[in-house]
Amino acid sequence: MSNAVKKSGVKKVVLAYSGGLDTSAIIPWLKETYDDCEIVAFCADVGQGEEELVGLTEKALASGASECHIVDLKEEFVADYIYPTIATGAIYEGTYLLGTSMARPIIAKAQVEVARKVGADAVCHGCTGKGNDQVRFEGCFAALAPDLKVIAPWREWEMRSREDLLAYLAERNIKTSASATKIYSRDANAWHISHEGGELEDPWNEPSKGVWTMTVAPEDAPNEPEYVSLAIKNGRVTHVNDEALSPYAALMTLNDIAGKHGVGRIDITENRLVGMKSRGCYETPGGTVMFAGLRAIEELVLDKTSRTWREQIAGQMSHLVYDGRWFTPLCKSLIAASESLAESVNGDVVIKLYKGQATAVKKRSPNSLYSESFATFGEDDVYDQKHAEGFIRLYSLASRIRALNSK
Amino acid sequence: MSNAVKKSGVKKVVLAYSGGLDTSAIIPWLKETYDDCEIVAFCADVGQGEEELVGLTEKALASGASECHIVDLKEEFVADYIYPTIATGAIYEGTYLLGTSMARPIIAKAQVEVARKVGADAVCHGCTGKGNDQVRFEGCFAALAPDLKVIAPWREWEMRSREDLLAYLAERNIKTSASATKIYSRDANAWHISHEGGELEDPWNEPSKGVWTMTVAPEDAPNEPEYVSLAIKNGRVTHVNDEALSPYAALMTLNDIAGKHGVGRIDITENRLVGMKSRGCYETPGGTVMFAGLRAIEELVLDKTSRTWREQIAGQMSHLVYDGRWFTPLCKSLIAASESLAESVNGDVVIKLYKGQATAVKKRSPNSLYSESFATFGEDDVYDQKHAEGFIRLYSLASRIRALNSK
Amino acid sequence: MSNAVKKSGVKKVVLAYSGGLDTSAIIPWLKETYDDCEIVAFCADVGQGEEELVGLTEKALASGASECHIVDLKEEFVADYIYPTIATGAIYEGTYLLGTSMARPIIAKAQVEVARKVGADAVCHGCTGKGNDQVRFEGCFAALAPDLKVIAPWREWEMRSREDLLAYLAERNIKTSASATKIYSRDANAWHISHEGGELEDPWNEPSKGVWTMTVAPEDAPNEPEYVSLAIKNGRVTHVNDEALSPYAALMTLNDIAGKHGVGRIDITENRLVGMKSRGCYETPGGTVMFAGLRAIEELVLDKTSRTWREQIAGQMSHLVYDGRWFTPLCKSLIAASESLAESVNGDVVIKLYKGQATAVKKRSPNSLYSESFATFGEDDVYDQKHAEGFIRLYSLASRIRALNSK
């Protein structure tokens, strides 16, 4: 690799940098490959954890970067990316709460902003050539900065394994704390953590205990249920257990509470955008509770046709977010539709957490369409039971005519 | 009521009869109201339980019916109504597995068949005037027998409460074991039981323990998980724990196993077809396991576009079944679409049951599109990582052009 | 009818009044039936034509109304009801441009406003009991004024024919210019006119020449085509043939031009909301041109996924408008989604009118995604033909894997 022909035309690259083995190797590789270009490391803090940020700047500089920008996006991530998405009800393929997918656009946007600030002419990411993230990042770059060159080392270089990367760094005397064996490939942010690889590569294997990191096993969760209350306004959680919290703080609080009860684990074999299937395990403890809370209020406030429409928005949004099409007119339109419906998604929910389950057990809303007197047996002014006959006759009229005609 | 004007034009009525208080009162009421018409009691055995059928004929005759037909529909119910529905993935409003809804068309169809056999000119049901079931029954009658008169006593008579009904029977010296107080209104069949009324009428109340009948509380479930394996062929469960079972037997077996682990409880405030909301609690223990099993195999065999389409079929089917439109061309079309997709829904699943949860932990299929070698890091012949660049460029081309144009 | 029991509880009724035979008879009937209630006539001017408004107040007072309110809604109708609807692309059952449907909500809203102003306790309309309009009016009343009583004489009285109405009026010495025979039932506004009845009642009859009123027959249209240009901004027509025009004026201008060329006739057998089919002929000359103009700009500016989404909004909106659900959260959400997309629907279109056809022959847009250099043979920087291989490989990857597995 090191003796490959130098490529030219790139002077300054902003690299999405995590401090892990891959992006540590990318820094020298970029310099060697792209004509001694300058490397600006960039790290988005989307809540992946303090431990991933400590010493990051030093590490980046030691690897050869000229600068390191760490940008705090935690509140913006929850407020402007997660909330608009979960308001739609989007779940990819019925199960996946889109944790990694939602983070990509905000990271790509911040990376472009750094590139503009430092006058870079290229951006670089460490995603592999078989995954979704390369498409998400580059889809966002195409929408936000079509003039910037995109460098995707995993599709360019010949290295294929951790061993290759370690040897590459050793050759250059760049220190790394990374070890040759790493069972699982993980991605974390405030909303979730994903796990792939190891025994998970065979869907006939049950995930082992060592997979999970944000939640305890349901078997190890407390034997007593815990109740948590959410106040919801316009489809957003404003209070947890009666305490007003910022979007990010609410999510963190719920992650703590729900993680203790083993809530939010999923295990899915999904269709990647690039045409193959992959198997992943995801943990979304707080998000699972938030999601359940929103849906519970919707049960009270959305009528039949509105709810059906909300499901269509959800289906569209789930693919749009998964497929990395955030910065598109379609996304704006979906969010406009969803926020309009969310105007009535207001109320309180109590959610029971127990051994891996989050169940909305109490719900109320000032916008509720539920009325005990309408639903039950007795008389009321709004609904005369005799109306039902007319309704049924017209509702089934086409069936009646069809049956009469076919005699 | 008793001194109301006699209505004429009905000679023989087939009544959907359960032996409960309502339909017991309906028999004398029909005779008094409709000119001494003959009443043929009809009861569909859709797996609601032996105890509901014992002594039913005697009871019907004692109440004034001339005959009582009990028709065993258990296998047909599971094979021809439940399986086609769950293959589509239909869940009403995201939660309800359609237990009561799926039973209505088969009951209505059998009721019409009895009516034809005995030469009846009317059919009668005991559904209230505020619920969905009246629409479902009468929608099926319209499609199958538009010439039969439909009598819906709850929309005709003046009685409004259990007390009214008990007084009505007492007046006529008809014995009943029914008591004046019954907290919950319930409907059971092989697939599920529903509960409404009592404290459930306020969605701000958590359901009390006394609501549930088919499942233990998660808190009371075993502390050890249990694993159950399903073999699935063309979207239908053929074996449970390696034992070949008929559709009904498979469901019964799964009801037993899952009920012990508290699996299958839901609590929903839903939109009734008749325009109001109602709150119900449902238990579908075995069905929840079956449903999870089908979805798990689908994860392996359906590609991205097929799965998206399957979700659209599911959405349509959920409303169609809930709304009682079974005997329509739309239903045939949805089932044709779904059965075509289900041709590849073959394989084995292992489901873990624990404290209220059913989780598919192992899945495999001869039709699987998942391949470890394609999905993972290494090289393969089918997927060249360099292809990804071209894919991404074209996939994001519209975004790129839009961005370039707006400069 | 005249000796029916007086009904009480209504003191002042606002009647949607047209001056035709039906609503002329309704005035005395209301007074006789509802205990000498006061009748306030209300007429919405939605562009149905001056001739329908001349002398209307006198006629209403002569028939027994105490007041007559004529409200000019022409600009508001086009700006706030028609434009938001056609921006979505809504066409009912593939053909019907929703002319009558779009007018009902604005009329109902204005009628309620009059009712509030005059302190009425009821509203009344002259729609028949078999049509859609009763549902549309009353659906709007339910949303806007659930406290007002709704009176629908055609569902209450025993009269069934024009002869019955004429006799009723004659009995009361109320003069009318209506004749006993009227072949077609018509409804007109700025957007369209509908025709039903007469020979149209058999779909095996071709509509006769006498049906049509807003357009000439294509055979009688000029032998030379005419070109009309539209300037479009945010999905709304701002200029016709380079002249800035208000929404209503633009529509009137286009009605004139297109009507001369026989443009905008349709003939449809449609599904009414009330479950039966009906056959109608509609003329929408100017609207057809506007519609074609919007779609032409969309061809240039919407990408594949956005356009697909726009079609889904259109499908939803077509039913929502037809079914009279304008004043609902669903409608707001659909319009929010559509207006978001319409932000890029800007540009110019030239439409050729000839013998019944309106064809967009020239189109351009500042937001166009079309680029000659990208689409054609030669090289460009944005699209490298070699990218296509990668795209195709990934795009067809699931098919490839399926085929390889099934060997």
Added chain:
Amino acid sequence: MSNAVKKSGVKKVVLAYSGGLDTSAIIPWLKETYDDCEIVAFCADVGQGEEELVGLTEKALASGASECHIVDLKEEFVADYIYPTIATGAIYEGTYLLGTSMARPIIAKAQVEVARKVGADAVCHGCTGKGNDQVRFEGCFAALAPDLKVIAPWREWEMRSREDLLAYLAERNIKTSASATKIYSRDANAWHISHEGGELEDPWNEPSKGVWTMTVAPEDAPNEPEYVSLAIKNGRVTHVNDEALSPYAALMTLNDIAGKHGVGRIDITENRLVGMKSRGCYETPGGTVMFAGLRAIEELVLDKTSRTWREQIAGQMSHLVYDGRWFTPLCKSLIAASESLAESVNGDVVIKLYKGQATAVKKRSPNSLYSESFATFGEDDVYDQKHAEGFIRLYSLASRIRALNSK
């Protein structure tokens, strides 16, 4: 090009051969590039016209092919590809009747069959690298023969223009009748002809007269309308003007009749699958009439929900066919759904052809749900106008409750 490195690994290639300039150049290029591989020319007769097939074998052999297979697919194309597609109602982006798209799968399938017969190890097509057809062909190859190598010369070689190709052939002394200038790029089959290029590359240009080949200009069409009758059975045309005709013969007959009246021209700027827009003009004379005929019968036989579902199938199918996903489970499912609905699409239609328009003016069906007596004013047994009140009350109940609650 001629001195490029020989590629190996291909012994025998089946080339989709038209006899035009491109595929004439491909034959020598393949031999030179792929190590003197054997070339089997293959031409699918999908109704593109006799003149395109005359002398084709001689030409192929003269260019260096070892064999030439011309396969008659005309009846199969109409019966098994066109009819299933138009039964769904699929129209791409609201306008395009999918003429080229529908032909690709049947051609690819026959090409693979020839490849199997002659023992080829590769297939080759002459599609450009910017179009849809490369994706369609290769998508089908991936599904049917993932083991065959696919060669796409336009993505491999350096030639970019007709001049390049002519020079290439001249250098090798291969004669061609092709000229250096060809204004439009065209693709023809029994269903349609497409035109691209020339002045069409600017959507602000009206297509000139010279573009069109299958239809006369509306201005040049007869001044008298012509009526054509279709008998339709299960969504397929069985008779034209009372004559029983095979699928292909029916289409040819309708092409003749409709072409004379200028029917079936469209002009669209569409989204290509590969992410860019292109502008094309298409002529589908007979198909436009068939399409109108099917939709006319559907107006009579599909109820509201079935028709809505049919539109969803259409939307899906339009993208699937355009995108070349014919040989997929999704396609089978869509066709199964559509054919189920088409069971009632039976009847007769009379279509008026005049100056570019095809209008269904008479329609009848044994499965019609339309009934004059139900739809009109008078009384009937099936529909009691008083039923409407109940229907409306329940239909608008959610709106009423929402309004009452928001007071």
